[in-house]
Amino acid sequence: MNIVFVLFDNVTQLDFTGPVQFLSRLPGAKVHVVSKDGAAVKTDCGFSILPRSGFGQCLQADVLCVPGGHGVRDAIADTALVDFVRQQAKGADYITSVCTGAFILGAAGLLQGKKATCHWAYTQFLPLFGAMYQPARVVRDGNVITAGGVTSGIDFALELIAAISGEALARTIQLALEYDPAPPFGGGSLARSNHETVRHLRASVYDKAAAEMEIAIKNII
Amino acid sequence: MNIVFVLFDNVTQLDFTGPVQFLSRLPGAKVHVVSKDGAAVKTDCGFSILPRSGFGQCLQADVLCVPGGHGVRDAIADTALVDFVRQQAKGADYITSVCTGAFILGAAGLLQGKKATCHWAYTQFLPLFGAMYQPARVVRDGNVITAGGVTSGIDFALELIAAISGEALARTIQLALEYDPAPPFGGGSLARSNHETVRHLRASVYDKAAAEMEIAIKNII
Numbered sequence: 001m002n003i004v005f006v007l008f009d010n011v012t013q014l015d016f017t018g019p020v021q022f023l024s025r026l027p028g029a030k031v032h033v034v035s036k037d038g039a040a041v042k043t044d045c046g047f048s049i050l051p052r053s054g055f056g057q058c059l060q061a062d063v064l065c066v067p068g069g070h071g072v073r074d075a076i077a078d079t080a081l082v083d084f085v086r087q088q089a090k091g092a093d094y095i096t097s098v099c100t101g102a103f104i105l106g107a108a109g110l111l112q113g114k115k116a117t118c119h120w121a122y123t124q125f126l127p128l129f130g131a132m133y134q135p136a137r138v139v140r141d142g143n144v145i146t147a148g149g150v151t152s153g154i155d156f157a158l159e160l161i162a163a164i165s166g167e168a169l170a171r172t173i174q175l176a177l178e179y180d181p182a183p184p185f186g187g188g189s190l191a192r193s194n195h196e197t198v199r200h201l202r203a204s205v206y207d208k209a210a211a212e213m214e215i216a217i218k219n220i221i
Numbered sequence: 222m223n224i225v226f227v228l229f230d231n232v233t234q235l236d237f238t239g240p241v242q243f244l245s246r247l248p249g250a251k252v253h254v255v256s257k258d259g260a261a262v263k264t265d266c267g268f269s270i271l272p273r274s275g276f277g278q279c280l281q282a283d284v285l286c287v288p289g290g291h292g293v294r295d296a297i298a299d300t301a302l303v304d305f306v307r308q309q310a311k312g313a314d315y316i317t318s319v320c321t322g323a324f325i326l327g328a329a330g331l332l333q334g335k336k337a338t339c340h341w342a343y344t345q346f347l348p349l350f351g352a353m354y355q356p357a358r359v360v361r362d363g364n365v366i367t368a369g370g371v372t373s374g375i376d377f378a379l380e381l382i383a384a385i386s387g388e389a390l391a392r393t394i395q396l397a398l399e400y401d402p403a404p405p406f407g408g409g410s411l412a413r414s415n416h417e418t419v420r421h422l423r424a425s426v427y428d429k430a431a432a433e434m435e436i437a438i439k440n441i442i
Contacts, residue, residue, distance in 0.1 A: 033268040050269040149399025151402065162405060172418050175409055175418050176371075178410060180410035184376065185392050188396055189396070190396075
Protein backbone atom coordinates (compact mmCIF):
# COMPACT_ATOMS: atom_id res chain seq x y z
CA MET A 1 0.00 0.00 0.00
CA ASN A 2 1.37 3.37 -1.08
CA ILE A 3 0.44 6.35 1.07
CA VAL A 4 1.30 9.59 -0.67
CA PHE A 5 1.54 12.96 1.08
CA VAL A 6 1.72 16.00 -1.18
CA LEU A 7 3.84 18.84 0.21
CA PHE A 8 4.39 22.45 -0.83
CA ASP A 9 6.11 25.49 0.68
CA ASN A 10 4.54 27.00 3.78
CA VAL A 11 2.61 23.86 4.64
CA THR A 12 1.27 23.71 8.21
CA GLN A 13 3.56 20.89 9.12
CA LEU A 14 1.39 19.21 11.78
CA ASP A 15 -1.39 18.78 9.17
CA PHE A 16 0.95 16.25 7.62
CA THR A 17 3.23 15.09 10.44
CA GLY A 18 0.30 13.98 12.60
CA PRO A 19 -1.26 11.61 10.06
CA VAL A 20 2.08 10.42 8.70
CA GLN A 21 3.13 9.26 12.18
CA PHE A 22 0.02 7.10 12.50
CA LEU A 23 -0.28 5.90 8.91
CA SER A 24 3.39 4.92 8.66
CA ARG A 25 2.70 2.29 11.34
CA LEU A 26 0.25 0.44 9.07
CA PRO A 27 1.79 -2.96 8.30
CA GLY A 28 2.66 -3.13 4.62
CA ALA A 29 2.31 0.60 4.10
CA LYS A 30 5.00 2.60 2.36
CA VAL A 31 4.92 6.34 2.90
CA HIS A 32 5.87 8.59 -0.01
CA VAL A 33 6.32 12.22 0.91
CA VAL A 34 6.56 14.17 -2.33
CA SER A 35 6.95 17.74 -3.51
CA LYS A 36 6.77 19.10 -7.05
CA ASP A 37 10.46 18.86 -7.84
CA GLY A 38 11.56 16.71 -4.91
CA ALA A 39 13.37 19.64 -3.29
CA ALA A 40 13.09 20.61 0.36
CA VAL A 41 9.82 22.20 1.42
CA LYS A 42 9.69 25.08 3.90
CA THR A 43 7.26 24.50 6.74
CA ASP A 44 5.59 27.15 8.90
CA CYS A 45 7.72 26.15 11.90
CA GLY A 46 11.33 27.12 11.19
CA PHE A 47 12.55 23.97 9.52
CA SER A 48 12.27 22.29 6.13
CA ILE A 49 11.25 18.80 5.08
CA LEU A 50 13.20 16.76 2.56
CA PRO A 51 10.68 14.65 0.67
CA ARG A 52 11.31 11.20 -0.72
CA SER A 53 10.94 12.32 -4.33
CA GLY A 54 9.33 14.65 -6.83
CA PHE A 55 5.94 14.10 -8.45
CA GLY A 56 7.53 12.47 -11.49
CA GLN A 57 9.05 9.64 -9.44
CA CYS A 58 5.97 9.02 -7.30
CA LEU A 59 4.16 5.70 -7.49
CA GLN A 60 0.37 5.52 -7.75
CA ALA A 61 -1.15 6.31 -4.36
CA ASP A 62 -3.55 3.94 -2.67
CA VAL A 63 -4.09 6.66 -0.08
CA LEU A 64 -3.61 10.25 -1.21
CA CYS A 65 -3.35 12.87 1.54
CA VAL A 66 -3.07 16.63 1.06
CA PRO A 67 -2.28 18.86 4.06
CA GLY A 68 -3.07 22.57 4.35
CA GLY A 69 -1.53 25.81 5.50
CA HIS A 70 -1.08 29.34 4.24
CA GLY A 71 0.88 27.84 1.33
CA VAL A 72 -2.43 26.56 -0.04
CA ARG A 73 -3.06 30.01 -1.53
CA ASP A 74 -0.16 29.49 -3.93
CA ALA A 75 -0.59 25.72 -4.24
CA ILE A 76 -4.10 25.93 -5.70
CA ALA A 77 -2.71 28.13 -8.49
CA ASP A 78 0.11 25.68 -9.24
CA THR A 79 -1.22 23.66 -12.15
CA ALA A 80 1.54 21.04 -11.88
CA LEU A 81 0.56 20.37 -8.27
CA VAL A 82 -3.18 20.40 -8.88
CA ASP A 83 -2.79 18.17 -11.96
CA PHE A 84 -0.69 15.73 -9.93
CA VAL A 85 -3.39 15.54 -7.27
CA ARG A 86 -6.10 15.04 -9.89
CA GLN A 87 -4.14 12.28 -11.65
CA GLN A 88 -3.24 10.49 -8.42
CA ALA A 89 -6.84 10.68 -7.23
CA LYS A 90 -8.03 8.70 -10.27
CA GLY A 91 -6.29 5.56 -9.05
CA ALA A 92 -6.46 6.09 -5.28
CA ASP A 93 -8.64 4.09 -2.91
CA TYR A 94 -8.84 7.07 -0.55
CA ILE A 95 -8.60 10.76 -1.43
CA THR A 96 -8.01 12.77 1.72
CA SER A 97 -7.11 16.17 3.10
CA VAL A 98 -6.40 17.87 6.39
CA CYS A 99 -7.23 21.51 7.16
CA THR A 100 -7.16 23.82 4.12
CA GLY A 101 -5.68 20.99 2.07
CA ALA A 102 -9.36 20.49 1.18
CA PHE A 103 -9.08 23.47 -1.19
CA ILE A 104 -6.37 21.68 -3.16
CA LEU A 105 -8.73 18.72 -3.56
CA GLY A 106 -11.36 21.29 -4.53
CA ALA A 107 -9.09 22.93 -7.10
CA ALA A 108 -8.60 19.48 -8.63
CA GLY A 109 -12.38 19.11 -8.93
CA LEU A 110 -12.52 16.33 -6.35
CA LEU A 111 -15.04 17.89 -3.94
CA GLN A 112 -17.86 18.47 -6.44
CA GLY A 113 -21.07 17.28 -4.77
CA LYS A 114 -19.16 15.92 -1.77
CA LYS A 115 -19.76 16.42 1.93
CA ALA A 116 -16.53 17.84 3.38
CA THR A 117 -14.87 19.85 6.11
CA CYS A 118 -11.72 21.92 6.69
CA HIS A 119 -10.23 24.31 9.28
CA TRP A 120 -13.08 26.12 11.12
CA ALA A 121 -12.02 29.57 9.90
CA TYR A 122 -12.37 28.65 6.23
CA THR A 123 -15.43 26.40 6.00
CA GLN A 124 -17.43 29.10 4.17
CA PHE A 125 -15.26 28.52 1.10
CA LEU A 126 -16.07 24.84 0.65
CA PRO A 127 -19.20 25.57 -1.44
CA LEU A 128 -17.03 27.47 -3.93
CA PHE A 129 -15.70 24.04 -4.90
CA GLY A 130 -19.14 22.44 -5.02
CA ALA A 131 -18.73 20.82 -1.60
CA MET A 132 -21.29 20.71 1.18
CA TYR A 133 -19.77 21.65 4.54
CA GLN A 134 -20.46 19.23 7.37
CA PRO A 135 -19.68 20.38 10.92
CA ALA A 136 -17.61 17.38 12.01
CA ARG A 137 -13.96 16.81 12.86
CA VAL A 138 -13.67 14.15 10.14
CA VAL A 139 -16.09 13.83 7.21
CA ARG A 140 -16.29 10.84 4.90
CA ASP A 141 -18.21 10.85 1.63
CA GLY A 142 -17.47 7.72 -0.37
CA ASN A 143 -13.72 7.52 -0.80
CA VAL A 144 -13.18 11.20 -0.01
CA ILE A 145 -12.25 11.90 3.59
CA THR A 146 -11.61 15.44 4.78
CA ALA A 147 -10.48 16.50 8.24
CA GLY A 148 -10.83 19.81 10.08
CA GLY A 149 -7.96 21.99 11.24
CA VAL A 150 -4.43 20.74 11.90
CA THR A 151 -4.71 18.34 14.88
CA SER A 152 -7.86 16.74 13.47
CA GLY A 153 -5.50 14.92 11.11
CA ILE A 154 -4.63 12.55 13.96
CA ASP A 155 -8.25 11.53 14.54
CA PHE A 156 -8.67 11.23 10.77
CA ALA A 157 -5.66 8.91 10.57
CA LEU A 158 -7.09 6.58 13.20
CA GLU A 159 -10.44 6.45 11.41
CA LEU A 160 -8.67 5.66 8.15
CA ILE A 161 -6.54 2.94 9.73
CA ALA A 162 -9.68 1.35 11.15
CA ALA A 163 -11.37 1.52 7.73
CA ILE A 164 -8.38 -0.08 6.01
CA SER A 165 -7.22 -2.60 8.60
CA GLY A 166 -9.80 -2.77 11.35
CA GLU A 167 -10.32 -1.33 14.79
CA ALA A 168 -7.92 -3.66 16.62
CA LEU A 169 -4.95 -2.38 14.65
CA ALA A 170 -6.08 1.23 15.03
CA ARG A 171 -6.22 0.73 18.80
CA THR A 172 -2.75 -0.81 18.77
CA ILE A 173 -1.22 2.11 16.88
CA GLN A 174 -3.10 4.51 19.14
CA LEU A 175 -1.48 2.92 22.19
CA ALA A 176 1.97 2.81 20.56
CA LEU A 177 1.72 6.56 20.04
CA GLU A 178 0.12 7.03 23.48
CA TYR A 179 -2.84 8.92 22.07
CA ASP A 180 -5.06 9.35 25.07
CA PRO A 181 -5.30 13.11 24.72
CA ALA A 182 -5.67 15.30 27.79
CA PRO A 183 -5.69 18.96 26.78
CA PRO A 184 -5.21 21.08 29.91
CA PHE A 185 -8.12 23.28 28.84
CA GLY A 186 -11.45 22.72 27.16
CA GLY A 187 -12.17 24.42 23.87
CA GLY A 188 -10.12 23.92 20.75
CA SER A 189 -13.12 24.06 18.41
CA LEU A 190 -15.51 26.77 17.34
CA ALA A 191 -18.33 25.04 19.23
CA ARG A 192 -16.42 24.64 22.49
CA SER A 193 -14.16 27.70 22.67
CA ASN A 194 -15.34 30.77 24.53
CA HIS A 195 -16.53 33.78 22.59
CA GLU A 196 -13.58 35.96 23.56
CA THR A 197 -11.04 33.41 22.28
CA VAL A 198 -12.84 33.15 18.96
CA ARG A 199 -13.23 36.91 18.61
CA HIS A 200 -9.58 37.57 19.41
CA LEU A 201 -8.31 34.93 17.01
CA ARG A 202 -10.51 36.12 14.15
CA ALA A 203 -9.43 39.73 14.68
CA SER A 204 -5.73 38.96 15.05
CA VAL A 205 -5.35 36.25 12.40
CA TYR A 206 -8.29 34.79 10.54
CA ASP A 207 -10.24 37.80 9.28
CA LYS A 208 -7.20 38.71 7.20
CA ALA A 209 -6.12 35.14 6.40
CA ALA A 210 -9.62 34.16 5.25
CA ALA A 211 -9.90 37.26 3.06
CA GLU A 212 -6.59 36.37 1.41
CA MET A 213 -7.71 32.77 0.92
CA GLU A 214 -10.98 33.96 -0.65
CA ILE A 215 -9.07 36.07 -3.19
CA ALA A 216 -6.80 33.12 -4.01
CA ILE A 217 -9.76 30.77 -4.48
CA LYS A 218 -11.75 33.21 -6.63
CA ASN A 219 -8.68 33.65 -8.82
CA ILE A 220 -8.72 30.00 -9.81
CA ILE A 221 -12.38 28.96 -9.97
CA MET B 222 12.51 33.73 23.54
CA ASN B 223 14.57 30.96 21.96
CA ILE B 224 12.94 27.54 21.80
CA VAL B 225 15.48 24.89 20.88
CA PHE B 226 14.58 21.40 19.65
CA VAL B 227 17.44 18.89 19.55
CA LEU B 228 17.18 16.39 16.68
CA PHE B 229 19.05 13.20 15.84
CA ASP B 230 18.63 10.39 13.30
CA ASN B 231 15.65 8.08 13.76
CA VAL B 232 13.75 10.55 15.89
CA THR B 233 10.03 9.81 16.29
CA GLN B 234 9.06 12.87 14.36
CA LEU B 235 5.69 13.60 16.02
CA ASP B 236 7.48 13.84 19.40
CA PHE B 237 8.93 17.02 17.99
CA THR B 238 6.50 18.16 15.29
CA GLY B 239 3.56 18.25 17.72
CA PRO B 240 5.15 20.62 20.25
CA VAL B 241 6.90 22.71 17.61
CA GLN B 242 3.57 23.46 15.91
CA PHE B 243 2.12 24.82 19.15
CA LEU B 244 5.23 26.52 20.56
CA SER B 245 6.06 28.28 17.29
CA ARG B 246 2.81 30.23 17.69
CA LEU B 247 4.04 31.86 20.92
CA PRO B 248 4.38 35.58 20.21
CA GLY B 249 8.06 36.55 20.36
CA ALA B 250 9.25 32.96 20.20
CA LYS B 251 11.92 31.89 17.76
CA VAL B 252 12.18 28.19 17.07
CA HIS B 253 15.63 26.71 16.54
CA VAL B 254 15.63 23.16 15.26
CA VAL B 255 19.18 21.88 15.53
CA SER B 256 21.15 18.72 14.86
CA LYS B 257 24.77 17.98 15.70
CA ASP B 258 26.26 19.11 12.42
CA GLY B 259 23.26 20.94 10.99
CA ALA B 260 22.74 18.23 8.37
CA ALA B 261 19.40 16.62 7.53
CA VAL B 262 18.03 14.21 10.13
CA LYS B 263 16.25 11.01 9.15
CA THR B 264 12.89 10.57 10.83
CA ASP B 265 11.04 7.31 11.42
CA CYS B 266 8.42 8.23 8.80
CA GLY B 267 10.09 8.18 5.39
CA PHE B 268 11.29 11.76 5.16
CA SER B 269 14.10 13.87 6.59
CA ILE B 270 14.14 17.18 8.40
CA LEU B 271 16.52 19.99 7.52
CA PRO B 272 17.31 21.79 10.76
CA ARG B 273 18.03 25.49 11.11
CA SER B 274 21.65 24.92 12.19
CA GLY B 275 24.18 22.75 13.96
CA PHE B 276 24.86 22.84 17.69
CA GLY B 277 27.76 25.26 17.22
CA GLN B 278 25.53 27.96 15.73
CA CYS B 279 22.69 27.53 18.22
CA LEU B 280 21.77 30.39 20.54
CA GLN B 281 21.15 29.80 24.25
CA ALA B 282 17.77 28.14 24.71
CA ASP B 283 15.13 29.63 26.96
CA VAL B 284 13.14 26.48 26.37
CA LEU B 285 15.08 23.29 25.59
CA CYS B 286 13.08 20.38 24.20
CA VAL B 287 14.39 16.89 23.43
CA PRO B 288 12.19 14.42 21.54
CA GLY B 289 12.53 10.63 21.60
CA GLY B 290 12.46 7.64 19.30
CA HIS B 291 14.51 4.55 18.60
CA GLY B 292 17.38 6.90 17.72
CA VAL B 293 17.71 7.66 21.45
CA ARG B 294 19.71 4.45 21.85
CA ASP B 295 22.51 5.98 19.78
CA ALA B 296 21.92 9.56 20.89
CA ILE B 297 22.59 8.86 24.58
CA ALA B 298 26.02 7.50 23.59
CA ASP B 299 26.82 10.58 21.50
CA THR B 300 28.88 12.73 23.86
CA ALA B 301 28.66 15.80 21.60
CA LEU B 302 24.87 15.63 21.72
CA VAL B 303 24.64 14.90 25.43
CA ASP B 304 27.18 17.65 26.23
CA PHE B 305 25.18 20.11 24.11
CA VAL B 306 22.01 19.27 26.02
CA ARG B 307 23.83 19.62 29.38
CA GLN B 308 25.33 22.98 28.42
CA GLN B 309 22.08 24.36 27.03
CA ALA B 310 20.20 23.21 30.13
CA LYS B 311 22.41 25.37 32.38
CA GLY B 312 20.97 28.56 30.92
CA ALA B 313 17.46 27.39 30.04
CA ASP B 314 14.30 28.45 31.85
CA TYR B 315 12.64 25.15 30.94
CA ILE B 316 14.30 21.79 30.33
CA THR B 317 11.87 19.46 28.62
CA SER B 318 11.47 16.14 26.84
CA VAL B 319 8.85 14.11 25.03
CA CYS B 320 8.72 10.29 25.03
CA THR B 321 12.13 8.60 25.36
CA GLY B 322 13.80 11.97 24.93
CA ALA B 323 13.75 11.82 28.75
CA PHE B 324 16.69 9.42 28.59
CA ILE B 325 18.78 12.05 26.81
CA LEU B 326 18.01 14.45 29.66
CA GLY B 327 18.92 11.58 31.98
CA ALA B 328 22.21 10.92 30.18
CA ALA B 329 23.04 14.60 30.67
CA GLY B 330 22.41 14.21 34.43
CA LEU B 331 19.34 16.41 34.36
CA LEU B 332 16.82 13.98 35.89
CA GLN B 333 18.71 13.24 39.11
CA GLY B 334 16.19 13.41 41.96
CA LYS B 335 13.46 14.62 39.61
CA LYS B 336 9.92 13.39 39.15
CA ALA B 337 9.53 12.47 35.48
CA THR B 338 7.71 10.44 32.86
CA CYS B 339 8.28 9.03 29.36
CA HIS B 340 6.64 6.62 26.87
CA TRP B 341 4.65 3.97 28.83
CA ALA B 342 6.78 1.05 27.55
CA TYR B 343 10.01 2.49 28.97
CA THR B 344 9.09 4.05 32.32
CA GLN B 345 10.97 1.32 34.23
CA PHE B 346 14.25 2.86 33.04
CA LEU B 347 13.72 6.31 34.56
CA PRO B 348 15.18 5.29 37.95
CA LEU B 349 18.43 4.32 36.18
CA PHE B 350 18.92 8.08 35.74
CA GLY B 351 17.94 8.90 39.31
CA ALA B 352 14.44 9.97 38.33
CA MET B 353 11.19 9.07 40.08
CA TYR B 354 8.52 7.94 37.63
CA GLN B 355 5.16 9.65 37.97
CA PRO B 356 2.19 8.11 36.12
CA ALA B 357 0.96 11.26 34.38
CA ARG B 358 0.82 12.46 30.78
CA VAL B 359 2.92 15.53 31.64
CA VAL B 360 5.12 15.79 34.74
CA ARG B 361 6.64 19.02 36.02
CA ASP B 362 9.34 19.15 38.67
CA GLY B 363 10.76 22.63 39.01
CA ASN B 364 11.93 23.71 35.58
CA VAL B 365 12.07 20.14 34.26
CA ILE B 366 8.98 19.08 32.32
CA THR B 367 8.74 15.61 30.82
CA ALA B 368 5.92 14.25 28.68
CA GLY B 369 4.80 10.68 28.00
CA GLY B 370 4.78 9.01 24.59
CA VAL B 371 4.64 10.85 21.27
CA THR B 372 1.23 12.61 21.19
CA SER B 373 1.54 13.72 24.81
CA GLY B 374 3.92 16.36 23.48
CA ILE B 375 0.90 18.35 22.32
CA ASP B 376 -0.66 18.47 25.78
CA PHE B 377 2.78 19.29 27.19
CA ALA B 378 3.13 22.20 24.77
CA LEU B 379 -0.19 23.70 25.84
CA GLU B 380 0.76 23.42 29.51
CA LEU B 381 4.09 25.09 28.79
CA ILE B 382 2.47 27.90 26.80
CA ALA B 383 0.09 28.52 29.70
CA ALA B 384 3.03 28.57 32.16
CA ILE B 385 4.98 31.03 30.01
CA SER B 386 2.22 33.30 28.67
CA GLY B 387 -1.01 32.43 30.45
CA GLU B 388 -4.08 30.36 29.84
CA ALA B 389 -5.79 32.80 27.48
CA LEU B 390 -2.99 32.54 24.94
CA ALA B 391 -2.84 28.77 25.31
CA ARG B 392 -6.57 28.58 24.56
CA THR B 393 -6.11 30.83 21.53
CA ILE B 394 -3.35 28.64 20.07
CA GLN B 395 -5.41 25.55 20.89
CA LEU B 396 -8.31 26.93 18.82
CA ALA B 397 -6.03 28.03 15.98
CA LEU B 398 -4.79 24.45 15.72
CA GLU B 399 -8.32 23.09 16.29
CA TYR B 400 -7.19 20.88 19.15
CA ASP B 401 -10.47 19.48 20.45
CA PRO B 402 -9.39 15.87 20.14
CA ALA B 403 -11.91 13.18 19.34
CA PRO B 404 -10.18 9.81 19.00
CA PRO B 405 -12.61 7.36 17.39
CA PHE B 406 -11.75 4.79 20.07
CA GLY B 407 -11.01 4.90 23.78
CA GLY B 408 -7.67 3.66 25.00
CA GLY B 409 -4.34 5.11 23.94
CA SER B 410 -2.73 4.73 27.36
CA LEU B 411 -1.66 1.80 29.47
CA ALA B 412 -4.44 2.53 31.95
CA ARG B 413 -7.21 2.78 29.37
CA SER B 414 -6.24 0.28 26.67
CA ASN B 415 -7.62 -3.22 26.82
CA HIS B 416 -5.41 -6.05 27.96
CA GLU B 417 -5.20 -7.68 24.52
CA THR B 418 -3.99 -4.48 22.84
CA VAL B 419 -1.26 -4.06 25.46
CA ARG B 420 -0.21 -7.70 25.28
CA HIS B 421 -0.05 -7.71 21.49
CA LEU B 422 1.96 -4.51 21.32
CA ARG B 423 4.45 -5.64 23.94
CA ALA B 424 4.94 -8.98 22.19
CA SER B 425 5.24 -7.49 18.69
CA VAL B 426 7.27 -4.37 19.45
CA TYR B 427 8.09 -3.28 22.96
CA ASP B 428 9.51 -6.38 24.64
CA LYS B 429 12.35 -6.26 22.12
CA ALA B 430 12.58 -2.47 21.90
CA ALA B 431 12.71 -2.07 25.68
CA ALA B 432 15.40 -4.76 25.99
CA GLU B 433 17.49 -2.90 23.41
CA MET B 434 16.96 0.39 25.20
CA GLU B 435 18.00 -1.18 28.51
CA ILE B 436 21.28 -2.38 26.99
CA ALA B 437 21.93 1.08 25.53
CA ILE B 438 21.24 2.79 28.85
CA LYS B 439 23.37 0.38 30.89
CA ASN B 440 26.21 0.98 28.44
CA ILE B 441 26.39 4.64 29.35
CA ILE B 442 25.51 4.88 33.04
